Every structure is written in C-alpha cells, then in structure tokens.
Amino acid sequence: xxxxxxxxxxxxxxxxxxxxxxxxxxxxxxxxxxxxxxxxxxxxxxxxxxxxxxxxxxxxxxxxxxxxxxxxxxxxxxxxxxxxxxxxxxxxxxxxxxxxxxxxxxxxxxxxxxxxxxxxxxxxxxxxxxxxxxxxxxxxxxxxxxxxxxxxxxxxxxxxxxxxxxxxxxxxxxxxxxxxxxxxxxxxxxxxxxxxxxxxxxxxxxxxxxxxxxxxxxxxxxxxxxxxxxxxxxxxxxxxxxxxxxxxxxxxxxxxxxxxxxxxxxxxxxxxxxxxxxxxxxxxxxxxxxxxxxxxxxxxxxxxxxxxxxxxxxxxxxxxxxxxxxxxxxxxxxxxxxxxxxxxxxxxxxxxxxxxxxxxxxxxxxxxxxxxxxxxxxxxxxxxxxxxxxxxxxxxxxxxxxxxxxxxxxxxxxxxxxxxxxxxxxxxxxxxxxxxxxxxxxxxxxxxxxxxxxxxxxxxxxxxxxxxxxxxxxxxxxxxxxxxxxxxxxxxxxxxxxxxxxxxxxxxxxxxxxxxxxxxxxxxxxxxxxxxxxxxxxxxxxxxxxxxxxxxxxxxxxxxxxxxxxxxxxxxxxxxxxxxxxxxxxxxxxxxxxxxxxxxxxxxxxxxxxxxxxxxxxxxxxxxxxxxxxxxxxxxxxxxxxxxxxxxxxxxxxxxxxxxxxxxxxxxxxxxxxxxxxxxxxxxxxxxxxxxxxx
Ligand code: TTJ
Numbered sequence: 291x292x293x294x295x296x297x298x299x300x301x302x303x304x305x306x307x308x309x310x311x312x313x314x315x316x317x318x319x320x321x322x323x324x325x326x327x328x329x330x331x332x333x334x335x336x337x338x339x340x341x342x343x344x345x346x347x348x349x350x351x352x353x354x355x356x357x358x359x360x361x362x363x364x365x366x367x368x369x370x371x372x373x374x375x376x377x378x379x380x381x382x383x384x385x386x387x388x389x390x391x392x393x394x395x396x397x398x399x400x401x402x403x404x405x406x407x408x409x410x411x412x413x414x415x416x417x418x419x420x421x422x423x424x425x426x427x428x429x430x431x432x433x434x435x436x437x438x439x440x441x442x443x444x445x446x447x448x449x450x451x452x453x454x455x456x457x458x459x460x461x462x463x464x465x466x467x468x469x470x471x472x473x474x475x476x477x478x479x480x481x482x483x484x485x486x487x488x489x490x491x492x493x494x495x496x497x498x499x500x501x502x503x504x505x506x507x508x509x510x511x512x513x514x515x516x517x518x519x520x521x522x523x524x525x526x527x528x529x530x531x532x533x534x535x536x537x538x539x540x541x542x543x544x545x546x547x548x549x550x551x552x553x554x555x556x557x558x559x560x561x562x563x564x565x566x567x568x569x570x571x572x573x574x575x576x577x578x579x580x581x582x583x584x585x586x587x588x589x590x591x592x593x594x595x596x597x598x599x600x601x602x603x604x605x606x607x608x609x610x611x612x613x614x615x616x617x618x619x620x621x622x623x624x625x626x627x628x629x630x631x632x633x634x635x636x637x638x639x640x641x642x643x644x645x646x647x648x649x650x651x652x653x654x655x656x657x658x659x660x661x662x663x664x665x666x667x668x669x670x671x672x673x674x675x676x677x678x679x680x681x682x683x684x685x686x687x688x689x690x691x692x693x694x695x696x697x698x699x700x701x702x703x704x705x706x707x708x709x710x711x712x713x714x715x716x717x718x719x720x721x722x723x724x725x726x727x728x729x730x731x732x733x734x735x736x737x738x739x740x741x742x743x744x745x746x747x748x749x750x751x752x753x754x755x756x757x758x759x760x761x762x763x764x765x766x767x768x769x770x771x772x773x774x775x776x777x778x779x780x781x782x783x784x785x786x787x788x789x790x791x792x793x794x795x796x797x798x799x800x801x802x803x804x805x806x807x808x809x810x811x812x813x814x815x816x817x818x819x820x821x822x823x824x825x826x827x828x829x830x831x832x833x834x835x836x837x838x839x840x841x842x843x844x845x846x847x848x849x850x851x852x853x854x855x856x857x858x859x860x861x862x863x864x865x866x867x868x869x870x871x872x873x874x875x876x877x878x879x880x881x882x883x884x885x886x887x888x889x890x891x892x893x894x895x896x897x898x899x900x901x902x903x904x905x906x907x908x909x910x911x912x913x914x915x916x917x918x919x920x921x922x923x924x925x926x927x928x929x930x931x932x933x934x935x936x937x938x939x940x941x942x943x944x945x946x947x948x949x950x951x952x953x954x955x956x957x958x959x960x961x962x963x964x965x966x967x968x969x970x971x972x973x974x975x976x977x978x979x980x981x982x983x984x985x
Contacts, residue, residue, distance in 0.1 A: 339421060340448035340471035347498055350445045359499050359511050362446045363518065366394045366490050369443060371525060371608060373398035374532050375662075379487070381533040384522060386513045387491070388540050391452075395489040400459030403477060412477045414457055418447045418468060443490070447471050449499075450492040458485040470495065504903070515541070515548070520953050523552045527564070528608050528660055530557025558658040559591040565656050565952060568959040568968045569595035572654075572710060573703030579692040585664050586681055588688045590621065592657035594707050597959075598714075598794050599830030599868060600652040603952045604659040606666050606676050612951065614833075615669070615676025617661045620685030622648055628690050629711065632697045638708045646711050647816075649829055653714040653794075661685065721795030721827050740805035744769045744779040755844035756809065757882070757936070758782055760858050764923035764931075768848065771928035771936060778842065780809050786861045789868055790962035794829055803865065811841040812870050830868045831955075837872060845873065846943065848882035848935065850922040863946065864962050867954065880943040884923055884935045891915040897934045899942065 343350050351358040351365075363384065373379040379398035386392055402413035409416045421444050447453045448471040457464040463480040466473060499511045515538055526534045537549040554560035559578040566576075576593035604611045604618045611618070626648040633639040633646065661681060669677040697704045739745065742765075746754055756778040759765045765781025772779060787800040797803050806812070807828065815836045816826035828835075847862050849855035859881065866874050873879060885897035887904050891911045898904040908915060920926060926934070935941050948954050959965075960972045 340419065340444060343421070343445050343448035344471070344498065347449055351449070354498050355501070356511055356514065356517070359494055359513065360517050360521075362449060362492065362494060363392055363394070363513070364521065365446050366392075366443060366492070367522070367525070368608075370394060370396035370398065370488070371529065371532070373488075374529055380531070381535070383535045383537070384518065385537045386515070386518070386540060389493070390510060390512050391491055391493040392513060393489065393491040395487060397485070397487040400457040400486055400488050401455070403457055403459060403464050412466075414455060414464065414466060414477055415473055417443050418453065418455065418466075419444055419471065419473060421445070444471075446492055449495055451495040451497075453490065453492040456480075456489040458483045458487050458489075505906070517949075519550060520950055523550075524561075524610075524952075525608065526552035527554055527558055527561035527658075528605060530554055530560075557591075558589055558660050561658050562591045562593050562656050565601060565956055566593055566595055568956065568963055568965045569597050569656070571595050572706045573700070576656075577693065577696050579688070581688045581692065583684050583688060584680070586684045587662040588617070588685050589660045589662075590657065590685075590689060590692075592655060592693075594710060595654045595656060596710070597654045597656075597963075599955075600649075600654070601656045601831060601952070601955050602652065602659070603657070604661075604676075606661055606663055606668075608660075610951075611668075611674055611676050613670050613672070613675035616678055616680075616682035617659055617676050617685045620682040621657070621659050621689050622652075623682075624686045624689035625693060626651055628694045628697070629708075632694065632704065633708055633711075636701075636704075636708075638705075638712075644715075646715055647718075649816075649826075649832070650711050650715040650718060653829070654710060659685070717793055717795045718827065721798065724795070724798065738808055740780070740808050742781055742805065743809045744772075744774075745809075746774055746776050746778040748776045751841055751843050754778065754842040755846055756780055756842040757846045757848050758806065758862060759923070760849040760855055761922075761924060764848070764850070767923065767926060767928045767931050768936070769928075771930075771932035773932075773936075777936065778809070780805060782806075782858070785858060786865065788861055788962055789830075789865050790958065791964065795827065797828070797865075797869065806865070809841070810845065810870075810873075811839040812873075813839045828869045831871060832869075833872060835870060835872045837876065840873065840878070843876075843878050844880055844943075845878055846880045846882050848884070848923065850924075851884060851886055851920070852922065855922075860961070864958055866946075867948070867958055871948070871951075874946055875948055877945050877947060879946040881946065882935050883942045883944060884920065884926070884931070886920060888918040888920070888930075889915050890918075 347354050347358065351361040367382065367384065370379060370382045373396055374382070379396045381397050383395045384392070385394075401417055404413060405411065406413050406416045409420055411419070422442055447468050450468070451470060453468045455466050455468075461482055461484065463483045464477050465480050466475070466477045468474060494511075496508075496510055501509045501511055503509055515536075519536055522534045522536050526532055531553075533551065533553040535549065535551045537547055539547060541548040556563070556575075556578070559576045562576040572594040574593075576591045578591045580587065580589040582588070602618065602621075604614060604621075606615070606617065626646070629651050630639070630645050634641070639645070661676075663676070663678060663681060665678075667677040669675045748754055753776050755776060757768055757772070757780070759768050759779060759781050762781050762783060765779055768779045768781075782802050782805075784802075786802045787797065789797050789803070798807075812828060813836050814826045814828060814832055814834045815823050816834065825836075826834075845866075847859050849859045863879075866879050883899055885899050886901075887898040889896045889898060889904065889907050889911060891914060894911070896907045896911075898907055904917075908917075923931065923935075933940060957972075960969050963969075
C-alpha cells in the first residue's frame with residue numbers, strides 16, 4: 291500500500307474533522323525544460339518571463355497546495371491594501387465564485403492605463419505580465435522584501451488559467467483578459483463609469499494547483515472560507531477603518547449568500563478585544579497608542595487578563611513576524627523596564643525585593659505590535675524576524691513613554707496588574723523550589739527519566755521517535771511491536787491534565803505531564819541580567835524552549851479512534867501548543883493513524899483507515915470478505931500494530947502544524963478554557979463540520 295508521510299493537520303483542538311488535515315505539499319517543479327536543440331533566443335526570453343514562474347511555481351509561491359493557492363489571493367489583495375495604506379482606498383471586496391475563481395475589487399485610484407516607456411505596454415499590462423513590476427506602480431512606501439511576499443500580480447497571472455482585470459479610472463471602464471499569463475488582446479475601453487477602482491478575477495490553473503487522491507484521481511484545490519476569513523479579518527484589524535467584505539458565492543446560509551464584513555475603527559485595539567473575548571480582563575479598554583518617529587510608525591495595543599499564557603503577536607507592514615525581531619524586543623524591553631520602575635516608584639516593590647522578570651510581567655498579557663517600516667529586512671530561516679536595528683530603539687522609547695503615561699493615569703487598574711504580576715512572580719519562586727526538590731529526588735533515584743518510559747537504544751534525537759500511547763495495554767502492544775533501536779514508548783494512564791485550566795507551576799504536580807516533560811527533555815533556558823543561563827520552568831506560550839535538549843524529533847500521539855481517544859489527543863495537543871509551542875512549530879508533533887478495519891478474504895488482508903477505503907476494498911473483494919472493526923489499539927496484536935501504524939515503511943502519520951498562531955491560540959481558549967458561552971457558540975457554528983463524524 292503506498293502511503294504518504296508526513297501529512298499535516300492544523301493545530302486546533304481536534305474535532306475529528308478530516309477536512310482540517312492536509313498533506314504537506316512540496317514545492318512542485320514541473321519539468322517542461324526545452325530539450326537541447328530548441329534552445330534559441332526567444333526561448334530564453336520566455337524563460338525569464340512568466341514561463342519561469344509556471345516551471346517553478348514553488349520558488350514564487352512556496353507550494354502548489356492549499357497554501358500556495360491562497361497565496362494568490364494575498365498577492366492580489368496586498369495591492370489593494372497598498373492603495374488603502376496610501377490613503378486612496380476604503381473598501382476591498384473579496385469574492386469566491388462558484389467556479390472556484392476569485393474576485394478582488396477595491397475602490398482606489400485604479401491601475402494607470404497609459405503606456406509605460408520601458409515596456410511599451412500599458413501600466414496595467416505591465417503589472418500583470420512583467421515579473422517584479424508590482425513595486426513600481428504600487429505607489430506605497432511600504433513595499434516588502436522578505437519571504438515570499440510581494441512577488442506581484444504577474445505571478446498570479448502566470449499561475450492562472452484565465453485572469454480578467456477591469457480598471458475604473460478617468461470616467462471609463464477598461465478591461466483586459468489574459469490566458470495563462472499571456473494577454474488575450476489589448477486593454478479595451480468598455481464604456482463610461484463614475485466609479486473608481488480596480489477589479490481582478492482569476493481562475494487558478496488546475497495544471498498547477500491540484501492533488502492526487504488514493505485512487506490516482508486529480509482533484510482541484512479549492513478556496514477555503516476559514517483561511518480567507520482569518521487573514522482578511524486580520525488585515526482589517528491591522529488597517530483601522532479599512533472595510534473588507536468577504537463573500538462566498540458557493541454557499542448559502544439561511545437562503546442568503548455567505549458574507550462577512552470586517553471593519554474596525556479601533557484597529558489593533560479591536561484585535562486585542564477579539565483575542566480576549568474568551569478571557570477575563572484586568573482593565574478595559576486595552577491600552578492603545580500609535581506614534582511615528584523617523585519614518586517608522588509604531589502601533590501597539592495591550593491588555594492583561596487573568597490567564598496564564600502570554601499572547602504577543604507582532605507585524606511589520608501587515609505581515610506576521612512570527613519569530614519576532616527588533617520591534618518585539620524593543621517592546622518587551624520597554625515593558626519590563628517601565629513596569630519595574632513603576633512598581634518601585636509606587637512602593638509596590640521595595641528596594642530589597644527582586645525585580646519582576648519579563649516573563650512575570652507578560653503572564654496573561656495579550657498584545658499586538660504593528661510597525662510600518664519603509665525598508666524592512668527580514669531574517670532567519672523562514673524570514674519571519676525583523677532585523678532592522680534602528681527599529682528597536684524607536685519602538686522601545688515610544689512604548690516606554692506611552693505605557694508609563696498609562697500607568698500614571700490609571701492607578702486603579704495599574705494596581706490590579708501589579709498584583710497579578712506579583713502573583714506570577716511568587717508562583718514562579720515557589721515552583722522553582724519545588725522543581726529543585728524534584729530534581730534532587732530524581733537524581734537520587736537515578737537518572738532523570740520516568741520509570742514507565744521504554745526508551746530506544748539510539749540517542750540521536752533526529753533519528754528517534756517517541757510514541758505517547760493511551761493506556762497500559764496499548765502501551766504493552768506498542769512496546770512489543772516497536773523497533774527498539776529508534777522507537778520509544780511512553781504509556782499514559784487515563785486522561786491527562788487540561789493544562790489550560792491550571793496555574794503554570796501546577797502542571798509539574800501531574801504525573802503524566804511530569805513524565806512527558808522528563809521523557810521528551812522539555813526545558814527552557816533563561817538568561818538573567820548578567821547574561822548567565824539557567825534552566826527555568828516551562829511557561830505557557832514561552833518561546834525560549836531549548837530544542838537542543840529535546841530527545842526525539844518525532845513525537846507521535848497514538849490514541850484510540852474513539853471519543854475518549856480524541857479527547858486525550860486534544861489534551862495532549864493543548865499541552866504541546868501551550869507549553870512546547872516551538873516543538874509544534876518545528877513540525878515534530880505527529881498523530882498516528884491506526885486502521886479502523888481489517889478486511890480479509892482467503893490470504894489477502896487489507897487494512898482500512900477510513901470508511902471510504904472500506905467501501906472500495908469491499909467492492910473489490912466481494913461479499914464473502916471478513917471484516918474486523920478495531921475498537922481500540924489494545925485489540926491489535928503487536929505485529930499488527932507495527933505493520934499498520936508504526937512501521938515507517940507502511941504507516942501514515944499526520945503532522946501537526948500551526949498555520950495561524952493567534953487564531954489557534956483563540957481556538958484553544960474557546961475549547962479548553964473556562965468561558966462557557968463562547969465555547970457553545972463556537973461548537974454551534976462548527977457543528978456541521980463534524981456531522982459525519984463516525985463514532
Ligand atoms: C498607482 O499609482 C497611481 C494611482 O494608482 C496606483 C495603483 O496602482 N493603485 C492600485 C492598484 N489600486 N489598486 C490596485 C490593484 C488592485 C487589485 C485588486 C489588484 C492589483 C494588481 C492592483
């Protein structure tokens with residue numbers, strides 16, 4: 291049986307919905323290299339143009355899977371947002387059409403229609419047919435140079451079977467059509483109009499964006515409402531006053547077109563309120579400020595909650611800087627300094643007291659930092675960290691001044707915040723003591739590994755896997771069935787702790803969590819003000835996890851295919867998402883896929899992983915086949931478990947990923963946190979997705 295590994299699933303609490311899971315799409319290369327002999331001058335010209343994009347789409351949009359498909363929308367929308375940033379556009383409409391095309395329309399000035407000297411074509415045609423031409427006509431000072439962003443409208447055109455652009459400008463409607471990147475006729479004038487703006491409709495090319503299913507059929511990749519809605523909502527938060535309307539013409543809700551409008555006069559303060567709508571806050575409204583210095587615009591909003599996790603998200607020119615950077619560092623430094631200063635000045639902390647650490651201060655904090663930088667430098671492997679040195683000082687001094695002012699002007703909530711911070715400091719100090727004790731004890735009892743871990747003999751984390759298995763009996767089968775060279779087994783008993791509802795220091799009290807922390811080697815490295823490093827406690831959403839101490843690079847959750855199993859999986863994912871986020875982000879967390887059925891006829895045995903496959907196999911084998919339904923992992927023989935679920939040659943694993951950290955953060959809150967109302971609402975809104983759940 292040919293199987294694919296790894297697949298990916300979105301890191302939201304699992305609701306059993308198969309649609310949330312998607313495979314990893316490699317950047318696909320289409321081999322239509324001209325053979326030797328036809329290599330003439332015109333072929334070279336073509337190669338430097340849009341043909342190069344069609345040959346190596348991955349280089350321009352990353353993948354040809356769902357991510358790449360949606361990237362096309364962002365490329366087009368970015369142009370309209372630039373027009374909004376320049377102050378000429380107030381509304382952007384995005385429509386998904388029944389034929390899987392997408393329309394984006396703005397009410398900006400319209401792309402110029404006159405001839406560009408250098409290309410000899412209209413500006414419109416230049417934007418859509420010349421690679422990297424976007425920036426010259428974008429008009430905005432905030433062009434982005436990092437990652438895959440800003441590759442331009444011509445890339446979308448190259449990867450579309452058809453693209454139509456209409457420009458409403460100078461009282462006239464202009465229109466041009468392109469087929470796979472080539473103009474199909476000139477820019478035409480259709481007639482008069484009193485509107486202004488640009489409208490683009492594109493039909494993504496199936497030759498490029500498709501998937502092959504188990505039965506070797508080619509499937510179109512389609513636009514997903516949730517993906518578009520999340521990003522467009524974020525765009526609206528990040529650009530206050532901008533109205534973004536998303537409409538899905540494929541779906542009807544109560545006989546009406548499915549449509550949402552995102553429009554926030556509060557900008558990122560509304561974003562913070564949205565993220566905190568599931569949390570109890572210490573003050574209302576969120577702190578908000580916007581200030582410009584030396585061409586850099588710095589906009590921040592922050593609000594403390596009773597929560598334990600820290601939720602800070604940062605953006606540069608509307609792009610999520612997932613790995614932070616100078617703007618985030620400036621913000622954190624300012625916050626640590628100003629809160630400590632204020633605590634001292636108001637005699638909350640005495641001179642003899644230890645200061646608050648940054649982690650103490652950020653516990654329960656939700657914050658958005660959004661900067662606009664003219665020439666951003668993105669660094670790091672995934673180009674998601676801002677590198678511009680000058681930005682750190684700018685953000686630091688703006689944030690210090692404005693947060694300090696707020697504390698002075700709002701002494702009541704300031705006091706509540708300080709109490710919360712003091713609480714987190716005391717919990718940290720108590721937990722550190724307890725942990726040192728535990729460590730001493732475990733040093734005495736020999737080794738730092740939990741007793742029930744069946745470790746593997748290899749010690750190279752890159753080669754090693756650990757199965758987190760539900761229950762002792764399945765754990766027993768897994769131990770017998772495994773390849774002990776590189777596969778370790780940790781059986782977990784019963785339900786593990788819902789870490790979302792306990793104080794961080796208390797997670798160490800739970801045996802199963804403690805066992806996981808030790809077995810996996812989860813540790814954070816803290817650096818104090820003198821620059822000394824020490825091992826600290828895991829904190830929710832902390833980014834300072836020491837991946838060098840991680841003992842396995844494949845952490846595989848293996849639970850039964852029933853309601854309890856999916857609950858345990860959700861609890862484990864909650865733990866990883868909250869306390870070991872970098873491990874999830876690195877793609878080290880997987881979900882095992884045990885089969886649901888064994889079908890046998892004579893000597894032929896087939897394992898089926900879903901109902902669809904079962905039907906297909908039964909159709910092939912005919913009536914007399916013997917069907918066994920596995921109710922749990924414990925029912926499988928060790929060899930069966932190896933063959934179907936653990937053998938790297940034949941198994942399927944789904945890799946867990948975090949596409950949108952803030953949205954996942956919010957979803958975990960909803961599903962695992964205390965607030966009942968919003969959870970019910972979420973379940974009601976999403977219930978249709980699990981209607982076909984097989985239990
Ligand atoms: C450029 O400078 C002169 C006035 O118009 C500026 C411009 O190009 N504006 C503009 C481009 N507004 N909207 C766009 C645009 C919108 C979409 C949906 C797609 C594209 C490729 C551009």
